[in-house]
Amino acid sequence: MRYVKVVKGTRGIHLFKGFKIVLTGDESLVSTYHGTYLGFASGLPMDVFPAFAGKLFFPLESGEHGRMKTSQYGLCKVEASLLNSGFTRDEVAIVDPRRLDEAVGPDTRAIGIGVLDPLGINYGTALLRVVLKLMGVETRLQSYMSWATMKILNHPIISRNRQRLKVIVGGQGVWEILDTGLQKRLGIDTIVEGEGELVVPTLFRKAVEGGELQSYVRGPPVPVDKIPVIRTPSRGLVEVSRGCGRGCKFCNPTLLMYRIIPLDKILREVEINVRGGEHRITLHSEDFFRYGSSDLNPRREKVLELVEAVVKYPGVEAVSVDFATASTVMADPKLVREVGELLGLGNGEFSIIELGIETASPRLLKIIAPGKAKPFSAEEWPRIVEDAIVVLNDAGWWICATLIVGLPGETPEDIRANLKLIERLEPYNVFVFPLPFIPSGSLRRTKGLYTSDLLPRGENLDLILLAVYDAIKKIRKLSMKMVKQAPPIIRQILGGLLYFAATIGLRKLQRQIPSLNRRTMKNIVLETPLRNSINA
Ligand code: SF4
Structure with a gap:
C-alpha cells in the first residue's frame, strides 16, 4: 500500500x-x-x-x-x-x-x-x-x-x-x-x-x-x-480586513461584519510568506482604501502606514492590493495616487485591481446595493464609478470591473444604463465583465440553478457581447504582462496561448456583432468610440 x-x-x-x-x-x-x-x-x-x-x-x-x-x-x-x-x-x-x-x-x-x-x-x-x-x-x-x-x-x-x-x-x-x-x-x-x-x-x-x-x-x-495567524505561506496573500458592511443583497452574508486586522498580525503573515519564499505580497480586503477606518471614510494615515510597512518589510519585492470600491476611491483620490506611488505602479510594475460596479442604474442600486455608493448618493454612482476608474488608471492600476446582469427587478432602462456606462468606459484601462446574476446572498433561491434559468437573454446578451469584446481586445494587448511573473519558458507558452485564444475569441465574437439585437442598437445609440472599436 x-x-x-x-x-x-x-x-x-x-x-x-x-x-x-x-x-x-x-x-x-x-x-x-x-x-x-x-x-x-x-x-x-x-x-x-x-x-x-x-x-x-x-x-x-x-x-x-x-x-x-x-x-x-x-x-x-x-x-x-x-x-x-x-x-x-x-x-x-x-x-x-x-x-x-x-x-x-x-x-x-x-x-x-x-x-x-x-x-x-x-x-x-x-x-x-x-x-x-x-x-x-x-x-x-x-x-x-x-x-x-x-x-x-x-x-x-x-x-x-x-x-x-x-x-x-x-x-x-x-x-x-x-x-x-x-x-x-x-x-x-x-x-x-x-x-x-x-x-x-x-x-x-x-x-x-x-x-x-x-x-x-x-x-x-x-x-x-x-x-x-496562518502557519503555511498563502501564495503571498495576506488579509488586511475582513467583511465589508455595505450590505449588497447578492453578496455573501459573512461579509456583513467589517473587521480590521491589526498591522502587527498582518506583518506576521507577511513574514510567514517571505520565509516560505513568497516575496510578492497581495493585501487582501473587500475595499482596500478603507483599511483602518471604522466608517466609510478612508483613514489615510492608516492606509499609508500599512502600505509603507509592507513595502519596506525585509524580503518583500512587490506589493499589490486586490479590491477597491469606487466610492472609497473618490472619498480620497489623493490617497489612491499616493498608494500607487508607494507600490511603484507605472514604473514597470503591472497591477490589476478589482472593482464591483454591480449596476449603473441608480434605481436598481438603491434596491440591491443600498450601501454601495455611500458616502455619495445612488444618483451619483455612474459618475463616481467613471471618476474612480480615471483616478485608479492615473495611479497606475488596470481595473477588472464587474457588473451583474439579470438582477431581480431589472428593467430595460437599467440595462440601457449599463450599456451606456460600458460605452463610456471603453477608452480607459478597464475590463468590464458583466456577470450573469446567480441567486446568492439574501437573493438566494430567487431563481432556479439550472443553466437555462441562469442564461441572460435579449439586451443583456448584447451587453455581454459588447463588454467582453472590448475586454478581450485589451487582454490581448496585455497578454505578456499578465503572465510576466511566470518562469521564462512558461511565460512564453502561456503568453502565446493567451494571445492566440484572445485572437480567436475576437474573430468569433466579431461575427456576432452584426446580429446584435436591433432593439439594443437602436435604444442605446452607441456613440463613436465603441462603435469604431467594434468596426475596427
Ligand atoms: S461592496 Fe462588495 S463586498 Fe461589500 S457588500 Fe457589496 S458586493 Fe459585498
Missing part, C-alpha cells in the same frame, strides 16, 4: 499511515498560477480546457507526503485554527490534491475540502459559458474547477478509507451544494457555511475521536482577536 511508508524522523523510525487531518482543495483553487492572472481559466468548461491544460496552468508546490509549501488562504486559516486548538503539525497538513494518496491513510480521520465553485455555476463560470456560446462554441462538459473538485470527492484513497474518515466541506462555494441538495450524493458528512475558524476545531476533534457529526454547521463571523 502506497500510503504506509517508513519514515525516518526526529523521533526515530516510524510508519507513516496518513495525516490525521488532511486539508485540501481542488488543484486550481490551491495553485500558484505561476504568479500570473490566469486563475480564471479554471472556470472554463473542459470542452475547451481539457485536464492536461490544468497541469500547465495550475502548478502546485508540495513536499513530503504531499504537504503544500504554499496554498490557498482559507485552508491556511483552517490549518492555523486547528494547530492553535492543540493539534500538531504531524497531525494536520494542507495537501497537494494531486498527491492525496501519499497523505491519506489508515490513520486519517478527517479530510477537509475547501470549495469555491464545486458545481461550476458561480458568476465567473456562468460568464465564461455565455461568452463561449456567443462565440458559437457549444459546451456540455463541467468546468475544470468542478471536475477537479469532484476528482477529490471521488478519489479512490478516500473511498478505501471511507469507514474511518469524515468528509468535511467548507468555503465560499458550499451554497451550491446546499441549494442543489447534493450533499449526500457527493458523500459529504458535514458542510461548514460561513467563517470556519471558530467552529472547525470542535468539528475536527469530534471527527478524530470518531464521534457523529452534524450534517451542517454554520460558522459565525469571527471576532478579530480570534482570527488566527
Whole structure:
C-alpha cells in the first residue's frame, strides 16, 4: 500500500499511515498560477480546457507526503485554527490534491475540502459559458474547477478509507451544494457555511475521536482577536480586513461584519510568506482604501502606514492590493495616487485591481446595493464609478470591473444604463465583465440553478457581447504582462496561448456583432468610440 511508508524522523523510525487531518482543495483553487492572472481559466468548461491544460496552468508546490509549501488562504486559516486548538503539525497538513494518496491513510480521520465553485455555476463560470456560446462554441462538459473538485470527492484513497474518515466541506462555494441538495450524493458528512475558524476545531476533534457529526454547521463571523495567524505561506496573500458592511443583497452574508486586522498580525503573515519564499505580497480586503477606518471614510494615515510597512518589510519585492470600491476611491483620490506611488505602479510594475460596479442604474442600486455608493448618493454612482476608474488608471492600476446582469427587478432602462456606462468606459484601462446574476446572498433561491434559468437573454446578451469584446481586445494587448511573473519558458507558452485564444475569441465574437439585437442598437445609440472599436 502506497500510503504506509517508513519514515525516518526526529523521533526515530516510524510508519507513516496518513495525516490525521488532511486539508485540501481542488488543484486550481490551491495553485500558484505561476504568479500570473490566469486563475480564471479554471472556470472554463473542459470542452475547451481539457485536464492536461490544468497541469500547465495550475502548478502546485508540495513536499513530503504531499504537504503544500504554499496554498490557498482559507485552508491556511483552517490549518492555523486547528494547530492553535492543540493539534500538531504531524497531525494536520494542507495537501497537494494531486498527491492525496501519499497523505491519506489508515490513520486519517478527517479530510477537509475547501470549495469555491464545486458545481461550476458561480458568476465567473456562468460568464465564461455565455461568452463561449456567443462565440458559437457549444459546451456540455463541467468546468475544470468542478471536475477537479469532484476528482477529490471521488478519489479512490478516500473511498478505501471511507469507514474511518469524515468528509468535511467548507468555503465560499458550499451554497451550491446546499441549494442543489447534493450533499449526500457527493458523500459529504458535514458542510461548514460561513467563517470556519471558530467552529472547525470542535468539528475536527469530534471527527478524530470518531464521534457523529452534524450534517451542517454554520460558522459565525469571527471576532478579530480570534482570527488566527496562518502557519503555511498563502501564495503571498495576506488579509488586511475582513467583511465589508455595505450590505449588497447578492453578496455573501459573512461579509456583513467589517473587521480590521491589526498591522502587527498582518506583518506576521507577511513574514510567514517571505520565509516560505513568497516575496510578492497581495493585501487582501473587500475595499482596500478603507483599511483602518471604522466608517466609510478612508483613514489615510492608516492606509499609508500599512502600505509603507509592507513595502519596506525585509524580503518583500512587490506589493499589490486586490479590491477597491469606487466610492472609497473618490472619498480620497489623493490617497489612491499616493498608494500607487508607494507600490511603484507605472514604473514597470503591472497591477490589476478589482472593482464591483454591480449596476449603473441608480434605481436598481438603491434596491440591491443600498450601501454601495455611500458616502455619495445612488444618483451619483455612474459618475463616481467613471471618476474612480480615471483616478485608479492615473495611479497606475488596470481595473477588472464587474457588473451583474439579470438582477431581480431589472428593467430595460437599467440595462440601457449599463450599456451606456460600458460605452463610456471603453477608452480607459478597464475590463468590464458583466456577470450573469446567480441567486446568492439574501437573493438566494430567487431563481432556479439550472443553466437555462441562469442564461441572460435579449439586451443583456448584447451587453455581454459588447463588454467582453472590448475586454478581450485589451487582454490581448496585455497578454505578456499578465503572465510576466511566470518562469521564462512558461511565460512564453502561456503568453502565446493567451494571445492566440484572445485572437480567436475576437474573430468569433466579431461575427456576432452584426446580429446584435436591433432593439439594443437602436435604444442605446452607441456613440463613436465603441462603435469604431467594434468596426475596427
Ligand atoms: S461592496 Fe462588495 S463586498 Fe461589500 S457588500 Fe457589496 S458586493 Fe459585498
